[in-house]
Amino acid sequence: MAKRWLTKRERQKLLLDTIENDPFLNDEELADKFDVSIQTIRLDRMELKIPELRERIKAVAEQNYAKVRSIDIEEIVGEIVDLELDKRGISILETTSKMAFGKTKVIRGDIIFAQANSLAIATIDAKVALTGVANIKYKLPVIVGQTLVAKAEVTRIRGNKKFVFVRTYVKQQEVFRAKFILVSLDDEEKHGIL
Amino acid sequence: MAKRWLTKRERQKLLLDTIENDPFLNDEELADKFDVSIQTIRLDRMELKIPELRERIKAVAEQNYAKVRSIDIEEIVGEIVDLELDKRGISILETTSKMAFGKTKVIRGDIIFAQANSLAIATIDAKVALTGVANIKYKLPVIVGQTLVAKAEVTRIRGNKKFVFVRTYVKQQEVFRAKFILVSLDDEEKHGIL
DNA sequence: TTGATATTAGCACCTGCTTCTAAAAGTATA
DNA sequence: TATACTTTTAGAAGCAGGTGCTAATATCAA
Numbered sequence: 001m002a003k004r005w006l007t008k009r010e011r012q013k014l015l016l017d018t019i020e021n022d023p024f025l026n027d028e029e030l031a032d033k034f035d036v037s038i039q040t041i042r043l044d045r046m047e048l049k050i051p052e053l054r055e056r057i058k059a060v061a062e063q064n065y066a067k068v069r070s071i072d073i074e075e076i077v078g079e080i081v082d083l084e085l086d087k088r089g090i091s092i093l094e095t096t097s098k099m100a101f102g103k104t105k106v107i108r109g110d111i112i113f114a115q116a117n118s119l120a121i122a123t124i125d126a127k128v129a130l131t132g133v134a135n136i137k138y139k140l141p142v143i144v145g146q147t148l149v150a151k152a153e154v155t156r157i158r159g160n161k162k163f164v165f166v167r168t169y170v171k172q173q174e175v176f177r178a179k180f181i182l183v184s185l186d187d188e189e190k191h192g193i194l
Numbered sequence: 195m196a197k198r199w200l201t202k203r204e205r206q207k208l209l210l211d212t213i214e215n216d217p218f219l220n221d222e223e224l225a226d227k228f229d230v231s232i233q234t235i236r237l238d239r240m241e242l243k244i245p246e247l248r249e250r251i252k253a254v255a256e257q258n259y260a261k262v263r264s265i266d267i268e269e270i271v272g273e274i275v276d277l278e279l280d281k282r283g284i285s286i287l288e289t290t291s292k293m294a295f296g297k298t299k300v301i302r303g304d305i306i307f308a309q310a311n312s313l314a315i316a317t318i319d320a321k322v323a324l325t326g327v328a329n330i331k332y333k334l335p336v337i338v339g340q341t342l343v344a345k346a347e348v349t350r351i352r353g354n355k356k357f358v359f360v361r362t363y364v365k366q367q368e369v370f371r372a373k374f375i376l377v378s379l380d381d382e383e384k385h386g387i388l
Numbered sequence: 389t390t391g392a393t394a395t396t397a398g399c400a401c402c403t404g405c406t407t408c409t410a411a412a413a414g415t416a417t418a
Numbered sequence: 419t420a421t422a423c424t425t426t427t428a429g430a431a432g433c434a435g436g437t438g439c440t441a442a443t444a445t446c447a448a
Binding site: 026027028042046052053054055 | 403404405406
């Protein structure tokens with residue numbers, strides 16, 4: 001990377017970018033990259049108020065450590081607060097701007113679906129379940145910040161098929177409903193789910 | 195925290211737990227916590243093969259740094275490779291183990307739904323669209339590693355309601371299908387979507 | 389009391405810095 | 419061209435949070 005003819009300003013701008021999308025580079029590696037001395041990099045960092053490698057790594061780790069937990073929970077999508085296997089379940093999901101489309105404040109449909117689907121699956125007493133058929137209906141748009149409360153009810157069990165009805169509310173108002181037919185995968189590992 | 199009468203084994207077990215849910219503690223803090231010397235903590239870490247603070251932080255940071263990026267991609271859910279507005283669209287999604295349930299290799303239903311839903315919305319020529327009603331059917335389980343190809347077709351347009359039919363395939367085999375009724379939100383900002 | 393296990397102590401060394409001082413090198417201006 | 423200014427480089431001392439090593443104590447069981 002021959003970046004010889006960079007001015008101080010150009011180099012510092014690039015430095016910001018570089019560290020932005022790879023915070024794991026130490027001063028020596030940065031010095032190599034820009035073909036300057038370590039001291040120059042240090043001066044640049046000072047002027048730009050970029051913290052040292054270890055602080056940067058720590059920041060990344062801390063930022064995401066809080067997130068990790070919510071991502072693990074995201075696997076469930078929503079927190080299950082009540083559950084009686086094969087009977088009913090309740091899941092709560094706080095909506096954030098991440099769950100909305102780009103600039104708008106409307107929560108994406110697949111998020112609402114995912115919560116309902118996950119809850120339906122959690123409510124069923126089977127190691128793995130797969131959604132066979134679902135009938136869904138979005139009744140009202142959900143806005144970022146609103147709390148989604150999904151309530152599942154197992155309505156019928158026939159062999160390895162279980163019927164679950166999920167209704168999702170925002171402050172008592174029904175915003176979504178879905179009817180799932182879940183098929184236990186234990187028996188039918190391979191094909192022919194339906 | 196008076197943990198005086200811990201045996202070596204008990205302390206080491208607790209140490210693992212402690213570091214597990216707070217990897218940001220250094221040896222001195224751990225020594226205080228367990229009321230032993232720093233050297234003892236070091237010995238414990240060696241025996242348990244727990245890396246030093248900086249390595250732990252780095253690991254946390256790196257793990258999540260990768261995750262953050264895949265979450266950004268998740269916002270799109272699938273890559274749109276062909277699109278004729280208000281007519282049809284095709285989206286491709288490579289499945290990874292992240293999209294599967296815990297230990298199994300079966301892709302979660304909400305992922306497949308999200309791809310289809312996102313594609314349906316992208317196919318519609320409106321700034322914001324919201325899924326009104328959808329009829330969906332999962333035909334075959336999808337295994338981690340398989341590539342999902344979703345094809346959307348706009349079948350009818352009536353006022354601000356647009357009907358989109360999405361079929362998802364794995365190697366020509368249909369694994370999922372859904373019928374969406376999408377409602378443009380431009381006109382009906384507030385309520386009464388349906 | 390003797391051994392074995394567990395714990396503590398001390399020292400040299402490492403990385404990736406910070407802070408400081410100081411010397412060059414490059415550039416513009418009078 | 420000499421002067422002044424900015425920019426870059428260099429070197430030394432110190433710090434945090436360790437590793438790796440040796441050696442001295444404690445503790446406890448037979």
